Amino acid sequence: MTQPSGTPTPQPAPTPSRSMPDGYFHTMYAHSDDPWGFTQRFYERRKYALTLAALSAERYHRVFEPGCSIGVLSAELALRSDQLECLDLSPRATALAADRLAVYGDRVSVRTGDLVADWPDGRFDLIVLSELLYYLDPHEVDGVVERLSDALTPDGEVIAVHWRRKVPDYPQSGDDVHDRLIASPLHHVAGYSDADLRLDVFTVGPRPSVAQRENLVG
Structure with a gap:
């Protein structure tokens, strides 16, 4: 059976409820420069289009994209941001992302690091969590969620997008992590x-809609 986005050929899995080991990702990129087919599948192009369409601002000052992989979505985010900070666990992925994003100059930075241990300082007006949180155990997801309010500017937003179907390798499903986000103070x-994906957008508190901000409604 063909493996959809976010569902590579299964590798030896950790005990359920534990975060994916770093070696899982190093192995995936050792076998392919695009192990999840980000540059090949219509599913991915559609997902990126949905993600970008759901953003409520035309442009953002400072954007954080952990789990950037090879930088396919990052290239689209760079067009809508003054400063984009990308992070991924795999050195191979960040090298490929840096090459892809070099055209944007110093507006875009790409680092190798762990989402939990290497969260950047300061605040962002957009944080993108795409196909990422289900690799973490529930405790680590809760830690990330707790950080979000303090990591956002007052009018900032978080967008989360994940594959919904259960993958035996992964500690959690996309629905699991989105339910935890929904239950948070955000x-x-x-x-x-x-049937395939779930997308949710969050802010620190209520804010005017796009139409309200453009004075299209009273």
Whole structure:
């Protein structure tokens, strides 16, 4: 059976509820420069289009994208940001992402690091969590969620997008992590789901809609 996005050929899995070991990702990139087919599949192009369409601002000052992989979505985010900070666990992935994003100059930075241990300082007006949180155990996801409010500017937002179908290798499903986000103090402002993916947008608190900000409604 063909493995969809976010579902590579299964590798030896850790005990359920434990985070994925670093070696899992190093092995994936050792076998392929695009192990999840980010540059090949219509599923991915559609997912990126949905992600970008769900953002409520035309442009952002400072954006954080952990789990950037080889930088395919990053290249689209760079077009809408003054400063984009990308992070990934795999040195091979960040090398490929840096090459892809070099055209944007010093507006885009790419680092190798761990989401939990290497969270950057300062605040962002957009944080993108795409196909990432289900690799963490529930305790680590809760730690990331707790950080989000302090990591956002007052009008900043978080967008989370994950594959919904259960993958035996992964500690959690996409629905598991989105349910944890929904249960957090963050304000849920938009969402979309289908059989394959789930997308949700959050802010620190209520804020005017796009139409309200453009004076299209009273």
